[in-house]
Amino acid sequence: MRFDYSLRLLTDKSWQQPQFHFHDNYEILFSLTTAGSVFIDNELLPLENGTLCLIQAGCLHRTKSEVDEFKRYVLQFPETILRNLSDGTDPVASLLNRAYLCTLLSPQDYIQLNYLFDRLFTLSGAENGNTFQRNIALLEILYYIGNLLGEPFEEGQPVTSPDYKRIRPVLDYIQEHLDEPLPLDTLASEFYLNKHYFCHLFKKVTGFSATEYIIRNRLAQARSLLRSGVSVQEAGEQSGFGSNAHFIKTFTNVVGISPGRYAREYRSSHKI
Template sequence: SRLFERLTGSAAGHADELRRTAALVELLALVVEKWSAPASLPLPAADDGVMSAVVSHIRAHLTEELTLDSLAEQFFLSKSALCRRFKAATGFTVMEYVILCRVRYAGTLLRRGMSVRLAGEAAGFGDNAHFIRTFRRITGMTPGQYAKEQKT
């Protein structure tokens, strides 16, 4: 919260402007640190074997078309039961989780030097423009910016 106060406070002179710039750099460092941290997305509690299986299936089939209908059918659940149990187990909707996994995987591919277009395709995004918009919405930067930043 102090960081936020330093960012939003009024700058009276050059020293204040430098402090604000330093706070912005600190904020960006925190974002980059969080994004590049190896921490994985949440897993369901061990007592929900079905949701653990759904998560494993999503991670194993990221590049394929994943729909609520197909997942519910595969795991013998109604769509509403799947959605309710998945959200309770992970804190995300099914499709939010799919998108987050795809963006994380694309980030890994970009760090390895893959082009933006190929990383998006490999991560299961059928449309490059959709991949770029989604990546930016989640990470705060475009895939190209992310790849460029990883090189420095």
């Protein structure tokens, strides 16, 4: 049996992800350069050489680089790997409990983890690579990170700019009221801001518009509801979409398949 995973070693210049997004798989981001920032679950965190982020399936995030070269490993794998391997008390169990975990590695951990990623990357690229070796190499990474994050560790500290402090309460408000109408006029007045200034500030801080942020969060919530067995109509209503037709159209345009098909495929295979 070969574990289902994807490992990429990426290098980009002045990188910014085109949209705020989520995955159905877990993602590990291992930054090999000091770059810019990553926006995860309403937190804006710096990306430094040695930053390690574990992002849970369904957690909205977006990365942005402000340097000439942004080099990183990106490892994606289904949640079922963790759940099938963990008995709830081992180091791997610590990877299942939060929306994200982010830390700056010590020099020793950086060297060791970089070696493990390099090894898995080499094995993954071999045409006739040994499946057993690949599986073990993946498990070594997960076990190492589980040990690292299962013990007390220094979490990455959010960026603390005055603009971010003004927008952070807005992000929390949106999360708490996703099932309600959220017109921009109402949001701006709720926080005593001019609508034009509010929209400008929101995009400056987060990198995306308030409307995009609301839609992506509603889709992430709907996806979670669909996976839990809620009907398509109820998932749309509970996520704040004004009509079932609007929900189906938006979900299909962004995710690539209809919400009904998404739910069916998840039930049949436990992953998309």
